[in-house]
Amino acid sequence: MSFSPRKTALTPGSGAPKPRSKGTPDNPLAAELTRSLGPRKVLSNPSERRNYRYDAIQFGATPLAVVLPENTADVVTAVRAARAAGVPVVGRGAASGLSGGAAPALPGLVLSFTRMTRLEVFPQRREARAQAGVVTLSVTEAARPHGLIYPPDPASFRTSTIGGNLGENAGGPLCFKYGVTGDYVKGLQFVDADGDVYELTRDAYDLAGLLIGSEGTLGLITEATLRLTPPPKYTRTLLASFAEVGECAEAVSRAIATGAVPAKLEFMDAACTNAVEDYLALGLPRDAGAVLLVDTDGDDLETVEEERALVEAACREAGGTVRRAATDAEAAALWQARRSVSPALGRIRPQRMNEDIVVPRSALPEVVREIRALGDASGLPVVQFGHIGDGNLHPNILFDPRRESSEAVHDLAHRIALVAIRHGGVLSGEHGIGTMKRPFMREAVDPVTLAALWDVKRALDPAGRLNPGKILPDEDVEAHAHP
Amino acid sequence: MNHDIPVPALGPQGEVMAHAVDACVHCGFCLPACPTYALLGDEMDSPRGRIVLMKEVLEGALPLADAAPHLDRCLGCQACVTACPSGVPYGELITSFRGWSEAQRERSPLDRAKRAGILKILPAPKVFSVAARVGQYAKPLAPLLPTALRAPLDLLPERVPAMQPQPPVTLARGRRRGRVAFLAGCAQQALTPNFNAATLRVLARNGIEVVLPEGQGCCGAAALHTGAREEALRLVRQNLAAFDPEQYDAILSNAAGCGAGLKEYPVVLHGLPDEEQARAFAAKVQDISEFLAGLLHAGELEPFLPTSRPLSVAYHDACHLAHAQGVRAAPRELLRAIPGVTVVEVPEGDLCCGSAGTYNLEQPELANELGVRKARNILSTTPDLIASGNIGCHTQIGSHTRRQGSRVPVLHTVEVLDLAYRGEL
Ligand SMILES: Cc1cc2nc3c(=O)[nH]c(=O)nc-3n(C[C@H](O)[C@H](O)[C@H](O)COP(=O)(O)OP(=O)(O)OC[C@H]3O[C@@H](n4cnc5c(N)ncnc54)[C@H](O)[C@@H]3O)c2cc1C
Ligand code: SF4
Ligand code: SF4
Numbered sequence: 001m002s003f004s005p006r007k008t009a010l011t012p013g014s015g016a017p018k019p020r021s022k023g024t025p026d027n028p029l030a031a032e033l034t035r036s037l038g039p040r041k042v043l044s045n046p047s048e049r050r051n052y053r054y055d056a057i058q059f060g061a062t063p064l065a066v067v068l069p070e071n072t073a074d075v076v077t078a079v080r081a082a083r084a085a086g087v088p089v090v091g092r093g094a095a096s097g098l099s100g101g102a103a104p105a106l107p108g109l110v111l112s113f114t115r116m117t118r119l120e121v122f123p124q125r126r127e128a129r130a131q132a133g134v135v136t137l138s139v140t141e142a143a144r145p146h147g148l149i150y151p152p153d154p155a156s157f158r159t160s161t162i163g164g165n166l167g168e169n170a171g172g173p174l175c176f177k178y179g180v181t182g183d184y185v186k187g188l189q190f191v192d193a194d195g196d197v198y199e200l201t202r203d204a205y206d207l208a209g210l211l212i213g214s215e216g217t218l219g220l221i222t223e224a225t226l227r228l229t230p231p232p233k234y235t236r237t238l239l240a241s242f243a244e245v246g247e248c249a250e251a252v253s254r255a256i257a258t259g260a261v262p263a264k265l266e267f268m269d270a271a272c273t274n275a276v277e278d279y280l281a282l283g284l285p286r287d288a289g290a291v292l293l294v295d296t297d298g299d300d301l302e303t304v305e306e307e308r309a310l311v312e313a314a315c316r317e318a319g320g321t322v323r324r325a326a327t328d329a330e331a332a333a334l335w336q337a338r339r340s341v342s343p344a345l346g347r348i349r350p351q352r353m354n355e356d357i358v359v360p361r362s363a364l365p366e367v368v369r370e371i372r373a374l375g376d377a378s379g380l381p382v383v384q385f386g387h388i389g390d391g392n393l394h395p396n397i398l399f400d401p402r403r404e405s406s407e408a409v410h411d412l413a414h415r416i417a418l419v420a421i422r423h424g425g426v427l428s429g430e431h432g433i434g435t436m437k438r439p440f441m442r443e444a445v446d447p448v449t450l451a452a453l454w455d456v457k458r459a460l461d462p463a464g465r466l467n468p469g470k471i472l473p474d475e476d477v478e479a480h481a482h483p
Numbered sequence: 484m485n486h487d488i489p490v491p492a493l494g495p496q497g498e499v500m501a502h503a504v505d506a507c508v509h510c511g512f513c514l515p516a517c518p519t520y521a522l523l524g525d526e527m528d529s530p531r532g533r534i535v536l537m538k539e540v541l542e543g544a545l546p547l548a549d550a551a552p553h554l555d556r557c558l559g560c561q562a563c564v565t566a567c568p569s570g571v572p573y574g575e576l577i578t579s580f581r582g583w584s585e586a587q588r589e590r591s592p593l594d595r596a597k598r599a600g601i602l603k604i605l606p607a608p609k610v611f612s613v614a615a616r617v618g619q620y621a622k623p624l625a626p627l628l629p630t631a632l633r634a635p636l637d638l639l640p641e642r643v644p645a646m647q648p649q650p651p652v653t654l655a656r657g658r659r660r661g662r663v664a665f666l667a668g669c670a671q672q673a674l675t676p677n678f679n680a681a682t683l684r685v686l687a688r689n690g691i692e693v694v695l696p697e698g699q700g701c702c703g704a705a706a707l708h709t710g711a712r713e714e715a716l717r718l719v720r721q722n723l724a725a726f727d728p729e730q731y732d733a734i735l736s737n738a739a740g741c742g743a744g745l746k747e748y749p750v751v752l753h754g755l756p757d758e759e760q761a762r763a764f765a766a767k768v769q770d771i772s773e774f775l776a777g778l779l780h781a782g783e784l785e786p787f788l789p790t791s792r793p794l795s796v797a798y799h800d801a802c803h804l805a806h807a808q809g810v811r812a813a814p815r816e817l818l819r820a821i822p823g824v825t826v827v828e829v830p831e832g833d834l835c836c837g838s839a840g841t842y843n844l845e846q847p848e849l850a851n852e853l854g855v856r857k858a859r860n861i862l863s864t865t866p867d868l869i870a871s872g873n874i875g876c877h878t879q880i881g882s883h884t885r886r887q888g889s890r891v892p893v894l895h896t897v898e899v900l901d902l903a904y905r906g907e908l
Pocket of ligand 1: 055056090091092093094095096097098100101102113132153154155156159160161162163164165166167168169170171172173215216217219220221222342343430431467510511
């Protein structure tokens with residue numbers, strides 16, 4: 001089985017000429033930033049600024065200026081300049097986010113962390129200290145020679161940054177057994193809306209925990225101390241295919257009920273399998289209604305094999321057929337298939353509305369069937385995949401804005417979100433609320449809790465200057481942005 | 484990606500561009516693959532950023548002059564194409580865009596002269612040979628010159644070899660197994676005549692008759708990628724007339740850039756009457772390593788003589804072979820078929836060496852930075868030999884490894900095979 005070779009994470013920071021804006025900045029904020037930080041760290045031309053208005057799902061407002069900080073002091077300077085100018089600040093990592101988090105809702109300052117890439121590994125303490133712009137994969141790459149890894153593994157780990165991962169509390173296939181980004185953060189440094197710097201550990205009030213997953217609305221994370229672990233000695237992989245999505249979900253419920261704790265439990269429906277197959281031709285079963293990919297791992301081979309056997313039996317009982325990955329290469333190819341789902345969908349329709357719901361595992365079969373039915377009835381292509389072991393599903397509505405009305409898309413997204421809420425689920429597993437799911441917040445969160453969230457937001461960002469227009473459905477917060 | 488590109492007004496190339504923009508979901512998966520993003524770390528110098536810039540220029544939302552510096556820094560290495568899971572044909576986009584936008588570029592007279600010079604000299608082996616000889620004598624003056632003029636001189640070898648005659652037909656040795664047409668290439672005839680000589684010998688040894696069809700010329704890639712579309716169309720049609728695909732088992736090239744150029748003909752002629760002809764032609768085009776690996780798989784490749792001592796060969800993936808043509812396994816398999824050879828992988832192997840056609844001349848600083856990095860990565864494997872399948876990489880890697888004090892020979896893959904047949908490895 002063939003798959004493309006490993007990409008090496010590249011480290012920026014060469015002596016090559018860094019971009020610098022030519023000519024005079026065309027607005028006072030850009031001029032002030034250029035004066036205080038120098039032209040190398042500030043982008044002010046339209047061609048530059050227009051490239052910092054999108055993430056992986058959405059285009060937003062063109063920023064007035066973009067700062068590429070190289071250290072925490074630069075962040076402080078930039079935040080203070082934005083405060084003086086009375087404009088909002090949006091943090092940005094690799095802009096691979098799928099909820100519109102890094103796309104500015106209003107014109108303001110974008111702080112792009114891609115040059116803050118200092119990374120140190122402390123093997124004795126099993127820790128790494130990473131600046132916000134460090135690419136996720138490079139943490140594991142730096143740790144591996146010391147016999148350690150950094151487990152959080154979003155599919156975007158070659159591109160996304162630690163700052164963005166913390167901002168979204170990103171997870172990945174491994175989170176069923178090993179947890180999400182937030183579980184690996186021992187402490188962090190952040191800059192608040194006034195430009196003050198804080199160093200947080202996770203004692204007393206878990207303020208660090210509050211910043212994790214706050215999508216840049218409470219503070220700008222500049223550095224984090226991450227927990228590293230030794231990798232498991234053995235891993236075994238299997239692929240099960242099912243005639244129908246609900247059977248696949250049943251297999252998952254059964255497997256977990258037997259007490260197995262697989263490292264990864266991922267599923268993709270027929271449309272996903274076929275999109276990936278079109279791209280990679282890995283020999284996935286094109287006619288299956290859904291496939292399930294499972295890894296069991298650990299330091300004791302017998303247990304690892306035993307757990308795989310348990311999962312295998314559960315899959316058969318639910319009506320599936322099972323294939324074991326015979327070699328590491330075969331397993332790697334299967335996982336590459338899963339990682340490529342999301343972007344491979346672009347081949348079906350140019351745009352998609354990405355949901356990121358979490359439901360109780362017991363409700364899985366019903367939820368996936370209901371969503372399937374909603375999709376079929378709507379006439380829009382709806383595909384499903386996700387970290388099914390956690391009950392984290394990614395139903396995606398694919399559409400072409402020139403052919404399909406955005407109201408129909410939004411309406412369907414809304415109804416899918418309601419399915420999750422009706423079954424006791426939540427709106428976001430890992431991609432965040434951003435602007436995409438903000439309209440559904442009032443239905444998902446009760447008014448008392450929402451009020452508490454607003455209180456937290458106002459306590460840390462009274463003027464509503466940090467990434468306004470995200471998460472909280474509060475028009476007032478936006479009004480505060482222009483005092 | 485959603486766009487308002489006025490496709491009908493732009494014609495068939497507009498369709499090609501709009502299709503690529505459509506296909507991009509701005510996921511950013513291509514960022515870590517891009518050499519300029521690796522060096523500069525900003526969105527405008529990334530594949531995703533460039534796609535957005537091109538989209539906005541085509542939509543009329545951004546003046547061309549604003550976007551141009553970032554688009555000019557693109558190496559055209561197509562590493563982003565390999566990395567993109569949505570199958571965005573970035574190579575087709577940038578090439579078409581350069582063709583479309585060149586007419587609207589404001590360039591200084593000096594810049595124009597330099598570009599015209601490059602386009603005249605590169606594709607004409609005889610002219611190039613003379614120019615190279617002149618350059619060879621100018622080499623000692625290099626330190627006095629501005630970077631833009633120094634770069635091409637730095638790349639010239641110490642001694643420019645004599646041109647070698649190229650027989651119109653090379654007969655097969657032993658039983659004739661096949662007949663192929665060969666594109667002789669341009670600059671490499673002057674700088675490294677042994678590439679072609681070795682190619683002809685290796686093919687003949689395997690029972691392949693090689694024809695150099697009369698009337699063939701430059702593949703047109705250099706013209707196309709610098710935006711000289713009319714000139715490129717002329718060259719493409721000249722070759723379509725010279726090579727009749729029906730007559731040959733394959734049409735071969737031993738220069739990755741040219742091979743990729745030949746395979747691109749259907750895109751160049753998209754929407755024009757000769758598109759079908761280009762398709763038939765492109766279907767026969769293969770890199771020399773693909774063709775020889777085909778023989779190897781069929782068990783028909785003549786065995787190599789063993790090396791005199793164990794040799795570790797660092798194989799460098801030329802972008803136009805690995806990314807543009809997707810040829811990665813074939814050269815490695817061939818090298819490994821030589822008893823005594825171990826192929827070693829180069830760290831950051833997917834990162835362009837910075838040569839990329841005329842990049843050395845147009846973006847000397849970035850090209851140099853990438854060249855230094857590539858040479859350092861290759862030498863970190865302490866190889867006995869360095870092999871690659873492209874003249875541009877060959878010159879770039881040779882000049883940078885020498886500058887880092889290394890004497891390790893840099894050879895074309897087919898030169899290594901040729902030496903193995905002669906028992907000289
Ligand atoms: C194809 C694809 C697959 C994906 N797969 C997964 C997956 O499996 N699991 C998963 O969880 N996500 C996934 N994602 C979503 C995305 O990659 C993650 O959310 C990732 O963590 C975002 O990182 P980033 O550096 O790109 O952040 P960005 O998109 O740049 O930013 C994300 C959010 O964090 C904020 N932010 C960024 N940097 C900072 C900072 N230093 N301080 C404070 N706030 C900041 C931004 O304002 C924004 O709100 C995927 C995305 C794509 C395109
Ligand atoms: S990887 Fe492909 S789809 Fe994603 S941003 Fe790059 S070109 Fe666009
Ligand atoms: S062709 Fe190469 S340099 Fe150009 S955008 Fe793609 S990866 Fe970057």
